[in-house]
Amino acid sequence: MEDREREIMLDLVRVTETAALMAGRYMGMGNKELVDAAAVDGMRGMLELVRITGTVVIGEGEKDKAPMLYVGEKLGNGKGETEVDIAVDPVEGTRLVANGLPNALSIIVVAARGAILPVPSFYMHKIAVGPKAKGHIDINAPVRENLRVVAAALGRKGRDLTVVILDRPRHRQLIEEVRQTGARIKLISDGDVAGAIATCLEETGVDMLMGIGGAPEAVLSAAAIKCLGGEIQTKLWLPDDEQRKRATEAGFTEENRVFTAEDLVRGDGIIFAATGITDGELLQGVRYYGNLATTNSIVMRMRTGTVRQIKTYHDLTRKTLRSMKMGREVEV
Ligand code: VTB
Numbered sequence: 001m002e003d004r005e006r007e008i009m010l011d012l013v014r015v016t017e018t019a020a021l022m023a024g025r026y027m028g029m030g031n032k033e034l035v036d037a038a039a040v041d042g043m044r045g046m047l048e049l050v051r052i053t054g055t056v057v058i059g060e061g062e063k064d065k066a067p068m069l070y071v072g073e074k075l076g077n078g079k080g081e082t083e084v085d086i087a088v089d090p091v092e093g094t095r096l097v098a099n100g101l102p103n104a105l106s107i108i109v110v111a112a113r114g115a116i117l118p119v120p121s122f123y124m125h126k127i128a129v130g131p132k133a134k135g136h137i138d139i140n141a142p143v144r145e146n147l148r149v150v151a152a153a154l155g156r157k158g159r160d161l162t163v164v165i166l167d168r169p170r171h172r173q174l175i176e177e178v179r180q181t182g183a184r185i186k187l188i189s190d191g192d193v194a195g196a197i198a199t200c201l202e203e204t205g206v207d208m209l210m211g212i213g214g215a216p217e218a219v220l221s222a223a224a225i226k227c228l229g230g231e232i233q234t235k236l237w238l239p240d241d242e243q244r245k246r247a248t249e250a251g252f253t254e255e256n257r258v259f260t261a262e263d264l265v266r267g268d269g270i271i272f273a274a275t276g277i278t279d280g281e282l283l284q285g286v287r288y289y290g291n292l293a294t295t296n297s298i299v300m301r302m303r304t305g306t307v308r309q310i311k312t313y314h315d316l317t318r319k320t321l322r323s324m325k326m327g328r329e330v331e332v
Helices: 002-024 032-047 094-098 143-154 169-181 192-198 215-228 241-249
Strands: 053-058 083-092 105-112 123-129 162-166 184-188 208-214 231-237 258-260 270-276 287-289 292-301 306-315 320-323 328-331
Touching: 002 032, 002 083, 002 105, 002 270, 002 292, 002 306, 002 320, 032 083, 032 094, 032 105, 032 320, 053 215, 083 192, 083 215, 105 192, 105 215, 123 192, 123 215, 143 169, 143 208, 162 169, 162 192, 169 184, 169 208, 184 192, 192 208, 192 215, 208 215, 215 231, 215 270, 215 292
Parallel strands: 053 083, 162 184, 162 208
Antiparallel strands: 083 105, 105 270, 123 208, 123 231, 231 258, 270 292, 287 292, 292 306, 320 328
16 A cells, blocks of 8 residues: 555545536435435546456445445555555535535545445544544543643633534524533534534634534545544444344444544554535535636645645546446536
């Protein structure tokens, strides 16, 4: 993986750009499925060109339910020899795109073979912070205590903190506890990966992410947060017997185990790439101007800590996109 990392970084940006360009066309049309199908199609088509031998560890679901990017699917042109794990979320926040709301991203993570924890679609408790508060949080500590130590680490008052929380009934108590400390809250309707990443980038104004969201999303967040030097801690959330049974069957027997970023994505061989689909704090979304479209992406490499933001101008008079579904290049 190491020697190939530099080479494939830009290829991975092209993968998320293509997914974003395809999905962005459906913004605001109220149809989540269309958004996802378009992104999957573009992502899958572009992955064919990348010189890796990859296995999807986190993807669109089980083989019988997902036609493409299913868990276990082999990807890449195979000529790369390099065996890698792949985690994808062609659209993190399909509902955000369907409704034209901010912060939808197309995401891919490539890591050394065996590095990505294969978590099924469970939910996880999450707490994430940026580099300055790293080493201070404890997912098992009371909410108030976590906010206190983060404020201290940042040299701020509690009321100067901003915490991102998914707007869900299951977070009623969490929200109440955060409010009692005087901290500010940003409720989001979807997209806690963007929220987790935002904690690591000071200009976003986000200091912490707390609450329960998807486990696959926790893995993607961990990959980005590792590259950015922040911290995330997670724990399975198994609210009923059925979930507990599913977790046990999948080999997750310790309900209270804390999974750190290192547990979710091991080692230094990690590349994270994302392209904005709708506008957000992190990245501007796709814009279409007749013959031109623009995308904004971020690509990061754990081994070197390099973070690149890439704005791309796509000339639509010359550019076509690969569609797996159509078996040919299509117009954007
Ligand atoms: C979570 C979150 C995601 O969807 O999976 C959420 O991690 C689903 O939560 O970022 P509910 O089942 O409570 O709706 C996202 O927000 C978007 O995929």
